[in-house]
Amino acid sequence: MAAYLSEPRDLFKGRALCIVRPGDTAEVAAIVKLCSETGTPIVPQGGNTGLVGGQIPGSGDKAIVLSLQRMRALREIDLASNTMTVEAGMILANAQAEADRAGRLFPLSLASEGSCTIGGNLSTNAGGTGVIAYGCARDLVLGIEAVLADGRIYAGLSKLKKDNTGYDLKHLFIGSEGTLGIITAAVLKLYPKPRAVETAFIGLAAPKDAVALLALAQDAAGDEITAFELIPRLGLDFVLAHCGGVRDPLAGRHQWYALLDLGSQNADDLAGRMLGLLAEATERGLVQDAAVAASQRQRQDFWRLRDELSEAQRFEGGSIKHDVSVAIADIPAFLEDVGRIVATAAPGARPVPFGHLGDGNIHYNVSQPVGSDRDAFLARWAEINFLVHGVVARYGGSISAEHGIGQLKRDLLGEVKDPVAIDLMRALKRTLDPKGILNPGKVI
CATH class of the missing domain: 3.30.70.2190 (Alpha-Beta Plaits)
Incomplete structure (x- = not known):
């Protein structure tokens, strides 16, 4: 079970009753129905590449981890509609390869694409390097299939680009980190391959x-x-x-x-x-x-x-990470301001701000001073986060551009999110997951 109970940065370690590995949507629904009847918490997990602990259970032993890695089938490619229907456990690189074999492009691209899964990408509304041209993960989806907290299946695998029959329900589940439902399949948009x-x-x-x-x-x-x-x-x-x-x-x-x-x-x-x-x-x-x-x-x-x-930053010792966004025009001033504040608070610390300037998303990582103690530096994570996020707030930015909230930023959300927005999020959670069994302790 160990591989399912810690994440890449080793910040979060959890415990669980067991790991379950369903092979199709009907099995997911049966598992969730049983968990609903018994009040057993469920933590959905894809490739376990998330960077905010959203896919890791808490330190108790009451939850199960529901891994979607066996659900990796390509259900259909429709070239006339320029769509591809895949299951949530398909690895992103494999989805790209399936599109390529059909003479098309699936443009979502991340550094972890060799191990992250489509379900995880959608549950966190992944960004990546192609956002400037193609948008985030939610912009690349026409329809989804998801299992609700009571075990019912939302069958929303539509290929339609135009459908104004009420609320666009897929967007409730995309970006919700498995707290409102478990995405099991999706209809993805395909594009012509650049010549x-x-x-x-x-x-x-x-x-x-x-x-x-x-x-x-x-x-x-x-x-x-x-x-x-x-x-x-x-x-x-x-x-x-x-x-x-x-x-x-x-x-x-x-x-x-x-x-x-x-x-x-x-x-x-x-x-x-x-x-x-x-x-x-x-x-x-x-x-x-x-x-x-x-x-x-x-x-x-x-x-x-x-x-x-x-990856290279690992060899330089501890690194305190940030996934933030500000308006593109504000990036130069933001980098100057936050660099000055970090230098004052942590002399010798080495900022490594990089990322997707084309959409305003900067990964403001801070490596420890040369020769300093790694654990002592990482113990200042919350302090450095507070300083960096304070500058982000002054520029009207976001403390989570593409990695999600998970456990890492859950307690920060109430400080930066509009109170009315928080109330609406809680109302959605109560409505769709009244027993609170879907990924408890994450997001809100």
Whole structure:
């Protein structure tokens, strides 16, 4: 049972009566019905990659963990409707591969895509690198199937893009972290595969130049922008030091970097459009240097520098994590303000802010000072969270951009969420889960 009772960051460890592994929706419904009759709490779990403890039971031994990993079937691909119906336990990378084999694109992409599952992605409304072009997980779903707290099955696997017959119920379950129902299958949107992709790794002096570059790119390329990621020099140094087979794409050192992807159905001269954009940005003083991938292998190498950022920080000791969002225009000032406050509170601590600048989501991670005690630094998690989230609040941002609330941020939610919104969330919980058996202790 051990693999189901702790999560990747090892912040939360739980206990459970047992692990149950249903093979289809009918078995999930039967399990939930029995748990409803006996008052047994249920903790749904997909790939166990969540970063806020939403998939881990509490420290008591009254709950069961319901793993959906056996429910991994592809039920249908409908190319005319551009949809794919999959079960909740399908691994995200496998869903991408199924779409690719059908000549389509499923654009949700995360660093954990080799192990996270579609059900987990939907339950947390996962974001990832493609949000700027395709939206979050909820934007990629047309219909869902879910088991309710009393064991009934909500059969909402619709392919319709237009359906105004009352409330759009799927959105109650997407992002609710298994507290309102257990998602067992979903109808996912598919897109045409881009005929051309261009990737640039760009050296910058400051975040304000990245924001200006994004605006310039949007004017020049519009919806051809499929990713725009921000990377600090310190983060790149961590990856170069600890991850084998990578190298610095640029000759000189720069304080910041942007990773820009353009993708298009119009294969004619996308490379020329990328080069023209970079030339104009250089003339305006926004870009110090840039490299454009000359092959698919080089494109993968560029992206590995971004994807390995979280893993590389492990080798530098303790890291206090934040998943926040602010308006894109506010990112430079936000980074400056929060950097100053963290430096005052924790001298020598090393901020590694990186992430999805194209949609305003920054992972503001703080690595321990060199040579300091890891446990002593991590003991300041709540204190550093309070400081960072205070700056987020001043800028009208969110303390959870894409990772969810789970256990980690549950007690913070009441401090940052509108009281009326909290009341509505509690009312929904009481209505859909009156016995409180679905993932208790999470979100609210």
